[in-house]
Amino acid sequence: MPKVAVVGVVGRTNAGKSTLVNALVGEKVSIVSPVEQTTRNTIRGIVSDPRGQIVLLDTPGLHKAVGDLGRLMNRMARRSAAGTDVTCVVFDASDEPRLEDIGWMQRVAKEKPEKVLFVLNKADKAPFYEMMFRDAWVEAQNTVAENSDKEDKTPPCEPVWVKSISTTEGGANRVLDALFDFALEGELLFDEDTVTDYPRRLAIADCIREKFLARIHQEIPHELGVLVKSIDEKTSGGKEVWNIKVDVLVNRSSQKPIVIGRGAQTIKFVRKGAERDVSEMFGVKASIEVWVRVEPGWMKNPRILSDMGYMGDLV
Ligand SMILES: Nc1nc2c(ncn2[C@@H]2O[C@H](COP(=O)(O)OP(=O)(O)OP(=O)(O)O)[C@@H](O)[C@H]2O)c(=O)[nH]1
Ligand SMILES: [Mg+2]
The missing domain is CATH 3.40.50.300 (P-loop containing nucleotide triphosphate hydrolases)
Known part of the structure; x- marks a missing residue:
C-alpha cells in the first residue's frame, strides 16, 4: 500500500x-x-x-x-x-x-x-x-x-x-x-503523472505576472492583475498552437506606461518569457497577445477577483 x-x-x-x-x-x-x-x-x-x-x-x-x-x-x-x-x-x-x-x-x-x-x-x-x-x-x-x-x-x-x-x-x-x-x-489521490491540478488559465496568468515581477522593481507589481480572456487552440503543421489573449489590469493611468515600457520593451520581455514558459509547461506553441487596461479599484472588485481565481472554494 x-x-x-x-x-x-x-x-x-x-x-x-x-x-x-x-x-x-x-x-x-x-x-x-x-x-x-x-x-x-x-x-x-x-x-x-x-x-x-x-x-x-x-x-x-x-x-x-x-x-x-x-x-x-x-x-x-x-x-x-x-x-x-x-x-x-x-x-x-x-x-x-x-x-x-x-x-x-x-x-x-x-x-x-x-x-x-x-x-x-x-x-x-x-x-x-x-x-x-x-x-x-x-x-x-x-x-x-x-x-x-x-x-x-x-x-x-x-x-x-x-x-x-x-x-x-x-x-x-x-x-x-x-x-x-x-x-x-492509503490510496493515491491523483494520477501518478499529474504534477498539479491548477487550472491552466490561472497558471498562464501567473507566468505572465512572474515576468512582470522580474522586470518592474517598484510597488506596481502588487497593483497589477492578469486575466486570461481566451485560449484559442489550433493545430498547425502537426503541432498544437495556442493563441492566448490576456488583459493586464492596473489601478491608475500613470502605471500604464511603466507596465508597457519604453518602446514597449517591458511588454515584449514579458510576452516572450511567458510564451517560452507556457510552451514548455503545456508542450504546445504559445502565442500571447497582451492588452494593458486601466481598471481603478480592480483589487476590490469581487467579479474580477473571482475571475482571477482568488475567491475559490477555500475562501
Ligand atoms: N539562496 C536561496 N534562495 C532561496 C531559497 N529558496 C527560495 N529562495 C529565493 O527566495 C525568493 C522567494 O521565493 P518564493 O518561493 O517566491 O517565496 P514564497 O514563500 O513562495 O513567497 P510568497 O509567494 O510571496 O508567499 C526567491 O528569490 C527564491 O529564489 C534557498 O533555499 N536559498
Ligand atoms: Mg509563493
Whole structure:
C-alpha cells in the first residue's frame, strides 16, 4: 500500500514556499520571485514516487493585509493550513525571525496539530539563524502557555526540524523524506503523472505576472492583475498552437506606461518569457497577445477577483 499525505505549506511571504514546492515536485508548478506576495492562489503540487504520494498546498505568504486582495490571500493561507494531514511551516532562516514567523509558531503552539514540519530554508546562505528560530519556538510556546486555559492537558506539539536549500537540485530531499515519514498508508489521490491540478488559465496568468515581477522593481507589481480572456487552440503543421489573449489590469493611468515600457520593451520581455514558459509547461506553441487596461479599484472588485481565481472554494 502506498503512503499518502496532504501537506499545507505555509509561512511568511518570501520564505521560499513556492521554490520548495517546485523543488519537491521536480517541475515548476508555482511561480517564484524575490518580490513579496508573489503567490496569490492556493496551488496544489503533487509528488509521486515509489513510496507513494505527497500533495502540497502552496499558499500565499501571510503579510500585513492591505485592501481586499491582501485580506483574501491571508484568509486563503490560514484556511489551507486547516484540514491537511501535515502542516509544513517554511522559514527563511537566512534572516532573523520576523513577526509573521513568530505568528505561525504561536498558531502551531496553540492549535497543536499532530504533524508539523518546520523547514529552515535558505541553508546555503550565511549567516544562518537556526538557534534564533529554535529559541523563538520555545518563546512562542511559553507565550501561548501563559495565555491559555490552565486545564489544557494536550501534550505540547513537537515539530520535526529540517534544513533545506530549495534552489538546488536535491537540496530539499530531506524535506521529502520527513513528509513521507509522516504519511500514512492509503490510496493515491491523483494520477501518478499529474504534477498539479491548477487550472491552466490561472497558471498562464501567473507566468505572465512572474515576468512582470522580474522586470518592474517598484510597488506596481502588487497593483497589477492578469486575466486570461481566451485560449484559442489550433493545430498547425502537426503541432498544437495556442493563441492566448490576456488583459493586464492596473489601478491608475500613470502605471500604464511603466507596465508597457519604453518602446514597449517591458511588454515584449514579458510576452516572450511567458510564451517560452507556457510552451514548455503545456508542450504546445504559445502565442500571447497582451492588452494593458486601466481598471481603478480592480483589487476590490469581487467579479474580477473571482475571475482571477482568488475567491475559490477555500475562501
Ligand atoms: N539562496 C536561496 N534562495 C532561496 C531559497 N529558496 C527560495 N529562495 C529565493 O527566495 C525568493 C522567494 O521565493 P518564493 O518561493 O517566491 O517565496 P514564497 O514563500 O513562495 O513567497 P510568497 O509567494 O510571496 O508567499 C526567491 O528569490 C527564491 O529564489 C534557498 O533555499 N536559498
Ligand atoms: Mg509563493
